Amino acid sequence: xxxxxxxxxxxxxxxxxxxxxxxxxxxxxxxxxxxxxxxxxxxxxxxxxxxxxxxxxxxxxxxxxxxxxxxxxxxxxxxxxxxxxxxxxxxxxxxxxxxxxxxxxxxxxxxxxxxxxxxxxxxxxxxxxxxxxxxxxxxxxxxxxxxxxxxxxxxxxxxxxxxxxxxxxxxxxxxxxxxxxxxxxxxxxxxxxxxxxxxxxxxxxxxxxxxxxxxxxxxxxxxxxxxxxxxxxxxxxxxxxxxxxxxxxxxxxxxxxxxxxxxxxxxxxxxxxxxxxxxxxxxxxxxxxxxxxxxxxxxxxxxxxxxxxxxxxxxxxxxxxxxxxxxxxxxxxxxxxxxxxxxxxxxxxxxxxxxxxxxxxxxxxxxx
Amino acid sequence: xxxxxxxxxxxxxxxxxxxxxxxxxxxxxxxxxxxxxxxxxxxxxxxxxxxxxxxxxxxxxxxxxxxxxxxxxxxxxxxxxxxxxxxxxxxxxxxxxxxxxxxxxxxxxxxxxxxxxxxxxxxxxxxxxxxxxxxxxxxxxxxxxxxxxxxxxxxxxxxxxxxxxxxxxxxxxxxxxxxxxxxxxxxxxxxxxxxxxxxxxxxxxxxxxxxxxxxxxxxxxxxxxxxxxxxxxxxxxxxxxxxxxxxxxxxxxxxxxxxxxxxxxxxxxxxxxxxxxxxxxxxxxxxxxxxxxxxxxxxxxxxxxxxxxxxxxxxxxxxxxxxxxxxxxxxxxxxxxxxxxxxxxxxxxxxxxxxxxxxxxxxxxxxx
Numbered sequence: 001x002x003x004x005x006x007x008x009x010x011x012x013x014x015x016x017x018x019x020x021x022x023x024x025x026x027x028x029x030x031x032x033x034x035x036x037x038x039x040x041x042x043x044x045x046x047x048x049x050x051x052x053x054x055x056x057x058x059x060x061x062x063x064x065x066x067x068x069x070x071x072x073x074x075x076x077x078x079x080x081x082x083x084x085x086x087x088x089x090x091x092x093x094x095x096x097x098x099x100x101x102x103x104x105x106x107x108x109x110x111x112x113x114x115x116x117x118x119x120x121x122x123x124x125x126x127x128x129x130x131x132x133x134x135x136x137x138x139x140x141x142x143x144x145x146x147x148x149x150x151x152x153x154x155x156x157x158x159x160x161x162x163x164x165x166x167x168x169x170x171x172x173x174x175x176x177x178x179x180x181x182x183x184x185x186x187x188x189x190x191x192x193x194x195x196x197x198x199x200x201x202x203x204x205x206x207x208x209x210x211x212x213x214x215x216x217x218x219x220x221x222x223x224x225x226x227x228x229x230x231x232x233x234x235x236x237x238x239x240x241x242x243x244x245x246x247x248x249x250x251x252x253x254x255x256x257x258x259x260x261x262x263x264x265x266x267x268x269x270x271x272x273x274x275x276x277x278x279x280x281x282x283x284x285x286x287x288x289x290x291x292x293x294x295x296x297x298x299x300x301x302x303x304x305x306x307x308x309x310x311x312x313x314x315x316x317x318x319x320x321x322x323x324x325x326x327x328x329x330x331x332x333x334x335x336x337x338x339x340x341x342x343x344x345x346x347x348x349x350x351x352x353x354x355x356x357x358x359x360x361x362x363x364x365x366x367x368x
Numbered sequence: 369x370x371x372x373x374x375x376x377x378x379x380x381x382x383x384x385x386x387x388x389x390x391x392x393x394x395x396x397x398x399x400x401x402x403x404x405x406x407x408x409x410x411x412x413x414x415x416x417x418x419x420x421x422x423x424x425x426x427x428x429x430x431x432x433x434x435x436x437x438x439x440x441x442x443x444x445x446x447x448x449x450x451x452x453x454x455x456x457x458x459x460x461x462x463x464x465x466x467x468x469x470x471x472x473x474x475x476x477x478x479x480x481x482x483x484x485x486x487x488x489x490x491x492x493x494x495x496x497x498x499x500x501x502x503x504x505x506x507x508x509x510x511x512x513x514x515x516x517x518x519x520x521x522x523x524x525x526x527x528x529x530x531x532x533x534x535x536x537x538x539x540x541x542x543x544x545x546x547x548x549x550x551x552x553x554x555x556x557x558x559x560x561x562x563x564x565x566x567x568x569x570x571x572x573x574x575x576x577x578x579x580x581x582x583x584x585x586x587x588x589x590x591x592x593x594x595x596x597x598x599x600x601x602x603x604x605x606x607x608x609x610x611x612x613x614x615x616x617x618x619x620x621x622x623x624x625x626x627x628x629x630x631x632x633x634x635x636x637x638x639x640x641x642x643x644x645x646x647x648x649x650x651x652x653x654x655x656x657x658x659x660x661x662x663x664x665x666x667x668x669x670x671x672x673x674x675x676x677x678x679x680x681x682x683x684x685x686x687x688x689x690x691x692x693x694x695x696x697x698x699x700x701x702x703x704x705x706x707x708x709x710x711x712x713x714x715x716x717x718x719x720x721x722x723x724x725x726x727x728x729x730x731x732x733x734x735x736x
Contacts, residue, residue, distance in 0.1 A: 249639070261639055264632065273620035306699065309698075331674065
């Protein structure tokens, strides 16, 4: 195993996913040098002493090998490109299952929601997941009871691709009541975690895990969520990562739909009622939208006045965060994000490290 | 009875509510002169000969008197001021019931929806209507089976003010299955029609009636509507009249909520789940909104950039239609209308005859 991969595997056991210091060091110095500094334990890095004492990466890799898990790192073809846009990327990913992670999530949607779902919500989640899979999209979720489990099951029921992202190690089924479901996902889809085997699921790791679900996918759909549901945290991450967000409505008498309704009212999510509408929301302009192409035009030739206004405020050199663009055009974040998405698909703007820039235009390109 | 009132009562029997010619003549020449011209029957006005032959306004007034109905005309205090903003105002209104129409609809909301409602929709309509009444708002609807009837009943159940606007004469209960409900509304609320006693409810009159429901009220809420529901026609009128529109979501598995979901997706309606949210949507800034006032400021001092942009395109002299403003600022009609509403409440713009103008600002005014 190469040194970078080994170091990242070790880091995923020693440091928490969103540690305040380590991800920055990795970005700056690389994983090998970062692990050496942690081992040296000077200054603030002394805090890892207790974890270093029990670190046994060979053992973690053995456990992984026993359950057929591999370690995927940023240099791998299997590393999802979209993770480059997540504010704090994972050190590595522990991956179980026969699919290629990068290919699978390239056209994927997160379907998430409440653990205390209703029969209505579970049915909608399963139907939505099945519909997405039947149209060639993968379904990513968190394997929790309720909506998550229904989404995975709906995908499996039509032999679709589904990815479960766990908050603990990939070798331990969590929740244990979903052991059989997770075995099936590991056999036919993918089970993924950013923490090493042996790591327990903890609250902070669930919150960190949600940023991966939101960040790896083209968009996130919340099926049922009460006002305090953890899936609203996934929505927050999706918005921060510039992803599309949909929410499924339900009876106003059902508290498990109240979070969805609030996201729609706040214009943080678009109301969606079917797999087709989800694909309309997250799909590529060329591949997925209903409108037929119209032959070669200069990208930006027929932008709407609003998209043109958004394009105008995005600079060429120093990038702007989504927040900054929102402030400049004084529109709802959802509206602005949608416009940036359209402009990005036209190749007019690009996003990296959380900031948006204009892309130089050279020549007339065929569209549609 | 004065000549204008008598002429308008006659016109409401002779000419259809949205006749292509008569409303324009009334606006230009007055009701008395218009009726004389119709009686003379020259040119295109010859088409009223058959109706004139059976016209008996004294008899219509007798029928009205028997059911306790009065004829309300634009010069009356009881004439709802808001009808001045309806593209084609009624000739007169036939009104049964103990309430003052103008006072009642000043703070009113239309609650409408499908005739083939579900138990869920009927429950939500009744609860919403009751909640609005308990907060001092009147509920206007069309007395149809399903959502309309539930809205009226919900209002009556809490001794609230409710107004039924009929497509036929006020003396004939329609639908006949709602005879008892309409008697109760006539006793405690108001039953209103723009067509004279003896006029049958016809399809075109339902469509015309919907513009009154939308136009008399501060806003319209659709509780349940399938994609082809007539209540979506009321939404169209509400949007044209510049009113607020709300829609109640429901299960995505229910076709009777599909029209509501579509209006929300198209940004023609705001998702609402409770009476409080409806009042937030339609309420006066000063009286009803949650934000406390902040002392004297110059109106417009702290407009949002978007509201400021809308204000900028509205001219002082020649007015602009909502459509024209929408085109100029290139935003969704709903967004633009909301901005115009905020500017109107600040006294910065005014609307008359369907066009918007800036209002001259003279001095610092206390707000909030």
